[in-house]
Amino acid sequence: MLQRGEPVKQVKQDKAKNHAKDSYNYTDKLDPMKISLKRIFRSETTGIFLILFLICLVLMVVCRETFPTSDNLLSVARQFSYIAIAAIGELMVIITNGIDLSVGSIMGFGSVLAGFLMHEWAFQVPVAIIIGLIGGGMIGALNAFFITKLNLPPFIATLGTLSIARGLAYAITKGYTVPCPDAFAAIGQGYLGPIPLPVIYMVIMGVSFAVFLSRTVVGRRIYALGGNEEAAEVSGINIKRIKCLVYILSGVLAAAGGIICAARLGVAQSTLGLGYELDVIAAVYIGGASANGGSGTVLGAITGAAIMGVIRNGLVLLDVSPYWVQFAIGTIIVIAVAIDQFRAKYNQKRQLREVKA
Amino acid sequence: MEDDNLEEKKSMRGIVMPYILEVRNICKRFPGVLALNNVSLDVKRGEILGLVGENGAGKSTLIKILAGVYSKDTGEIMFDGQKVEILSPHHSHQLGISVIFQELNLFPNISVAENIFAGREKSRGGFMNYSQTNAEALALMKRVGLNCRPETLVCNLPVAQRQMVEVAKALSLKAKLIIMDEPTSSLTERETQLLFQIIRNLKAAGVSVIFISHRLNEIIEIVDRVHVLRDGENAGVIERPDLTEEKMIQLMVGRELKKIFPKAPAAIGEEILRVKNLTVPSVLKDISFELRSGEILGVAGLVGAGRTELMRVIFGLDPFSNGEIYINRRPVRINSPEDAIREGIAFVTEDRRLQGLILGMSIRENASLVALRALQRAGFIKFRAENSLVREYVQKLQIKTPSLERKVSTLSGGNQQKVVLAKWLAVKPQILILDEPTRGIDVGAKAEIHRIISDLAGQGVGIIMISSELPEVLGMSDRILVMHEGRITGVLEREEATQEKIMSLAVS
Structure with a gap:
């Protein structure tokens, strides 16, 4: 006997509306083999690039002396690289119509785990890093278990692991800051020529996962699952396996972002990444992922992180109070997603007109 | 003088119009299909009319027009002697038409009484007047033989009783015509008999009922006349004396079989x-x-x-x-x-938009989806092989498209279905x-x-x-x-x- 207010088990409602609505990617999928001007012009990522370009242009004028220096620009890039790396993992989760709220906590947990191993138990730096990454992957696996085996909605499941992972980070450090060996710090503080290493890592991971998503079978299946889970299942795609994969990858990449950030700082703090999940998720959506799942690109996610990083930097250079920075970021997320909806609808109409003609 | 005229008019109405509902030459077209073609239908006052036809004959389109969910393209509807245009479900209720759909339009998480008066709540200054709601609901529930308490949540009721809630709701709307779509599909024998008793009570009270069902033996038991639809057109009306299962089946399917x-x-x-x-x-x-x-x-x-x-x-x-x-x-x-x-084994599912295709993806991506396993080298997709495989089947199945990269959402139904077929045929x-x-x-x-x-x-x-x-x-x-x-x-x-x-x- 159900009481008033208790959830009633719903019959599977008709999801035709969601599927009929065309996803963000309004262009005909242009042949991935051909790299042509047409493709670059019509790709939705170009739109995001344009926005980034415009913002940079504005800042170059307004902050003529401070913004366009190589020091500043490289520093900005380094700042958003941690978010960008985690955003790559989050992107894959969002493509499959899920969400991972625990990425901020995993950033903290992974870095603290590695730091602890190096400091307390004198582990070798590479080994500690690998174990830190595996730790992130295990939290991801926990997410995957909650979502695929216990059938918890991703929002609820990752909300739980958000606290679980952060709690583990506190437990490991007991609140103390963990100093890290120099060899570890070199990984985050070093340069390749003029470019900070974290930026290099971001580029390497960005390219690798962009290739993974666009050119491999698993990548194609991830998009298929996000586009229409039922159709993907009927077509023989193992839904549970793909979901497990994306959550584990999200965990590993979040841990990677956290470890690189800790390396830059030279210490591992249990509060690392506190609140970062909002930036990570915002980066993915600003970068063009559809709220309905099924689309989004790595380049878009990284550009989204860049936009937020540049705006933060700009506001700081303009001496704006840090509180207003938060307000600005929030406003931009809403505007970005609204523009996205607008374009999807506009292009759907445009395509229908073409077909009728 | 005026009163005399009024009396005359009233009795004239009684004689001239024995029908509560007259539907004349309704046509309804959806993209690609003519659902109703010159359909006409009559329901007498206080009559139980059976409406039968195969899947796709047009029954549910017709009742949705009467319910105000769809609008007719052409044709006339006369209800209670007046020509009407049914503009919305609300308007349909106001006219006195109540439709009980097979899926039941109830809110499972609120009570019986709240469901009955949903949208027309008894309130005092914005606050729900529960005592009045429950009391009035109780009276209606007694009329349909629903014995539970009006505060019972609908999700805690079995299907048969939920149907009674719908009937009670129809009565509260002072319906003159109640349309029931497959009301007995989830009922036991005993519950079906109870429902029939209620329908007969309704008839005695002057309410007309359109009874839609595939259970022809039940139709014979309860209805006064049967109206048969076939392929969106009238197939015939069967009066009580001639009513047999064979006759109904004959009218339901009796079409010329052309060698197509x-x-x-x-x-x-x-x-x-x-x-x-x-x-x-x-x-x-x-x-x-x-x-x-x-x-x-x-x-x-x-x-x-x-x-x-x-x-x-x-x-x-x-x-x-x-x-x-x-x-x-x-x-x-x-x-x-x-x-x-x-x-x-390959499975081309019933609904290509929901289960067969990924609408946001291209023809190429959809068509290669099952064959991906064979189109890979070390996990990477062999694009050249993918392209030639898809092109092969696009040609074989004659899918009309200027490019393989077109989103499948832009294709016609026939071409979409061919893409689904291509997807499966590609794995032989x-x-x-x-x-x-x-x-x-x-x-x-x-x-x-x-x-x-x-x-x-x-x-x-x-x-x-x-x-x-x-x-x-x-x-x-x-x-x-x-x-x-x-x-x-x-x-x-x-x-x-x-x-x-x-x-x-x-x-x-």
Whole structure:
């Protein structure tokens, strides 16, 4: 006997509306083999690039002396690289119509785990890093278990692991800051020529996962699952396996972002990444992922992180109070997603007109 | 003087208009299909009219027009002596028409009384007046024989009682005409009799009822007259004295069978699929049949007979509690679509938009989706191979498109269905299951798809085809399986099968 207010088990409602609505990617999928001007012009990522370009242009004028220096620009890039790396993992989760709220906590947990191993138990730096990454992957696996085996909605499941992972980070450090060996710090503080290493890592991971998503079978299946889970299942795609994969990858990449950030700082703090999940998720959506799942690109996610990083930097250079920075970021997320909806609808109409003609 | 005229007018109305509802020459068109073609229908005051017809005959379109959900393209509706345009469901209620849909439009998470007065709540200054709501609901509930408390949450009621809530709601709307769509499909014998008693009470009180059902024996028990629809047109009206099941079936299916379906003779070979005693509790009972290579096995039956459910089980999408499946005489375990695909089974689902295609992806990406496993090298997709494979099938199936990169959402229904077919044919299945393969597709594309299916059979593929279109089933199948409420009620060979035989097996 159900009481008033208790959830009633719903019959599977008709999801035709969601599927009929065309996803963000309004262009005909242009042949991935051909790299042509047409493709670059019509790709939705170009739109995001344009926005980034415009913002940079504005800042170059307004902050003529401070913004366009190589020091500043490289520093900005380094700042958003941690978010960008985690955003790559989050992107894959969002493509499959899920969400991972625990990425901020995993950033903290992974870095603290590695730091602890190096400091307390004198582990070798590479080994500690690998174990830190595996730790992130295990939290991801926990997410995957909650979502695929216990059938918890991703929002609820990752909300739980958000606290679980952060709690583990506190437990490991007991609140103390963990100093890290120099060899570890070199990984985050070093340069390749003029470019900070974290930026290099971001580029390497960005390219690798962009290739993974666009050119491999698993990548194609991830998009298929996000586009229409039922159709993907009927077509023989193992839904549970793909979901497990994306959550584990999200965990590993979040841990990677956290470890690189800790390396830059030279210490591992249990509060690392506190609140970062909002930036990570915002980066993915600003970068063009559809709220309905099924689309989004790595380049878009990284550009989204860049936009937020540049705006933060700009506001700081303009001496704006840090509180207003938060307000600005929030406003931009809403505007970005609204523009996205607008374009999807506009292009759907445009395509229908073409077909009728 | 004025009063005299009024009396005269009233009695004139009584004599001249015995009908509560007169529908004249209604046409309704949807993209690609003419759902209603010059349909006319009359319901007398205080009459119980049965409305029968096959799946797709137009019954639900007609009642949705009466309910104000759809608008008619042409035609007239006269209700209670007045010409009306039914603008919305709210307007339909105001006129005095109440429709109880098969799925029931109740809110499970609130109470019976709240459901009855949903949208017309008894309130005082914005606050719910529960005592009045419950008291008035109780009175209505007594009239329909609903014994529970008005505060009971609807989710805690069994289906039969939920239906009573709908009837009570209709009464509260002071309905003059209540339309019931398949009201007995979830009821036991006893509950059905209770419902019939309530319907008779309604009739005695002057309320008219349109009773839609596939259970022809029940129709005979309760109705005064029967109106038959077929292919969106009037097929006839049967008066009480002539009312028999045979007569109803005859009108439901009695169409000329034109030779539209080019089923070429094919050599039928060895058994490739055998299903034994397949059971899913409350859904499928003890299903057994075989399929041979080169054979087209039609599966007929009414909506809800279990045809799609059976195919989902064979394909590994749903579990079964009992039974065995043999492929090429070898017992197999199919627990997922992956397993089924590995055994050479393909499944073209009923709804291509919901389950067959990924609308946001291109033709190429959709068509290669199942074949990806074969199109890879070390996990990477071989784009050249993918392109040539998709191009091959686009040509074979004559999918009309300027480019493989077109989003499938822009294609017509027929071309979309061909993309789904291409996806499955690309992995060269030995058993192809088709669920309503030509539903919602224009005549030209339909014929093309039939030709494709026929060719496949000629190449030795075993085909199972679920279809609600009897001419299609009769034209394409070598044998026809008929299902009813989860059981196989009959198997007909091509030569002996007729529309009437199939329909009688489908309704009993």
